[in-house]
Amino acid sequence: MEFFNKAKAVKLRGHLDKYLSADSDQEKVRQSRRGWTQKTKWIVELVEGKTNLIRLKSVHGRYLTATDVPFLLGMTGQKVVQSDFDKGLDRKFEWEPIRDGFQVKLRSWCGKYLRANGSTPPWRNSITHDDPRATSTRNWILWDVESVELPELMDSYAESVLSSLASDDFSGSEPPSPMSVSSVKSSRHSFSQISSNKFRLGGMDFFRNAKAVRLRSHHDKYLLADDDEESVTQDRNGSSKSARWFVEYVPGYDNIIRLKSIFGKYLIASNQPFLLGMTGRKVLQTLPHRLDSSVEWEPIRDGAQIRLKTRYGNFLRANGGLPPWRNSVTHDIPHRTATQEWILWDVDVVEIHVRSPGQKPAAPSVPRLDSLDFESDTPSAVSFKSANFSRQESADSYAGSPPKIEGRTIYYHVAEDNGDVDDEDVQGYSLIFKGNGVEEMTRKFQEETGLEDVIVCTRSPLNAKLYPLRLQLPPNNVTMHVILVLPSSKVARDFEEQGLL
Structure with missing residues (x-):
């Protein structure tokens, strides 16, 4: 329950x-790799009078429910919706968190566990509750728990979330009665101040007003940009200029930064890959043609x-152990305790944005996603001009003349x-392609x-x-939107x- x-x-x-995701049909649940969507966020309600039980409510305002309907006739596992x-039927909405190392198991009303299924369709990406007996499926019932700040849920489902928030906690024996958004806002003045702030409480709070930061790993070593201007590493010399990283805020997002x-x-x-056959991929310092999701x-x-x-x-990871792991930096998901x-x-925070007493906080001006025109009012450019670094000349050389994107x-x-695409209306990932x-x-x-x-x-x-692309592509200046299909699907x-x- 401590989670x-x-x-x-x-x-x-x-x-x-x-991630456990609530489908837009407001009935099904499944697994999705898009952990940043609202569908993967669940409101926690503590069950009154039962200190070891919780309910989980989706952004659609509906509860995670362990049914007694079989997922497939003649097979183990029952539907979760x-x-x-x-x-x-309140027992079917209640889950008992059981700690297992750094993870949890969620036990349903009938003693079975919330399970993320793998293997081939129709099991792939499905969610059931079951009691796995095969050794190969033991870890299918283990879940990592990531805390989410409530302001992140302020979207088209604001009324549902605010109604829950208005009760101070989520411990009622039944869902809070609906309230209008305006009445909740008036009774939650301090919360509305937080939700209107550019910087969400949580991880972004560490970067509030920050122009430059240093990042120190669990080895008490700092993230350093190597002099080869490509590699990054760890080093105990936190006073080095290479340990300083300038913070940029991404337009349209208040929980994403660039460094x-x-x-x-x-x-x-x-x-x-950092090493062939091993988990973990390289983290580098580069100047891409386009500021895509890889720099966010x-x-x-x-x-x-x-x-x-x-x-x-994945997560930015400071590696230990023997060479070549020692002092390396990769991005990975650690599975070992x-x-x-x-x-x-x-x-x-080693450098901050200084504002006049009456000036409102605002995110610093940053380059557009489709531009590398770094003007002088960006935090990085201001820092370059004031710090007199040894690389001043090279930094200025590209600041005024962005490279032409081909x-x-x-x-x-x-x-x-099945061909479905999560959040297809969202821009998605991108790459630059020169051929036809x-x-x-x-x-x-x-x-x-x-x-x-x-x-x-x-x-x-x-x-x-969906249809496979077969013909030649349009001219290079035409932006395209495509969907990738796996061969086993x-x-x-x-x-x-x-x-x-």
Whole structure:
């Protein structure tokens, strides 16, 4: 219960590094890799009179429910869904958290456990409650718990969340009665101040007003930008200028930052494996043609420290052990207890934005996502001008003349087994591609994502169905939106049956 006692809302990540997600149909639940969407956030309600039980409410205002309906006839495992609260069936909405190391098991009313299923369809991405007996499925019932600040839930579901918040806690024997948003706001003046603030309480609180920071790992070593202007490493010399990272805030997001080294290059989560055959991918400092999701980091508070999460769900990790691991920095998801603290960082603010007494806090001006035109009012440019670094000349050289971007921008999503795409209306990931051939573009996607034999598809404007790309691409200046389909998916099998592959 210690994972939930103080948490108003959480995200639950299963053994496949996918999150428990509430479908938009407001009934189904499943697993999704898109941990940053609202669907993966669950409000925690403590059950009155039962100190060891909780309820979990989705952003749709419906509860995680363990039913007695079999997921598949003749197979073990029963359905888990979202449903409205029913006082007569309150046991089905209650879950008992049981600690298992750094993770939890959630036991349902009948003694079974919330389970994130793997394997082939229809099991893939499904959620059931079951009592796994096979050794290979033991970890399917283990969940990582990530605390989420309530202001993150202020979106189109604001009325539902505010209604819950208005009761001071979530311990009622039944859901709080609905309240209007205006009445909640008036009775929660301090909360409305927080929710209107550019900086959410939580991980971003460590970077409030910060122009430059140092990041100290659990080894008491600092994140350093190497003099080769490409590598990053750890070192105990926190007084080095290379330990200073300039903070940029991403337009349109109030929980995402970029970090720039003194060489004017961004901290990037690359797709390159650190060592072949081993987990963990390289973290580098680069100046990409386009500021895409690889240079974006989400600070997540963990007590007095933070974790820096990539948009792919990995965490910035300071490695220990023997060479070549010693002093290296990668992004990864630690699964061993001994390495859980390797993703925790202390934040030292070394330079702040000074404001006049009457000036309102505002995020510093930052470059647009489709531009590298670093004007003098960006935090990095101001710092370069005032600090007189040895690399001043090289930093200024690219600040006034952004490199010309060649090729087309391609936005992409990865489809689920049945062809569904989470948040397809959102821009998604992107890459720059210079060619015109589908085969060449497919190889580029395989290098970018690490997915083998991926099928590049487009959605027909006539019937909204997916079709593999077969023809030459339009000219380079045309932006494209595509969907990647895995070769083992149901969609790919349908393509083969239809003779499209």
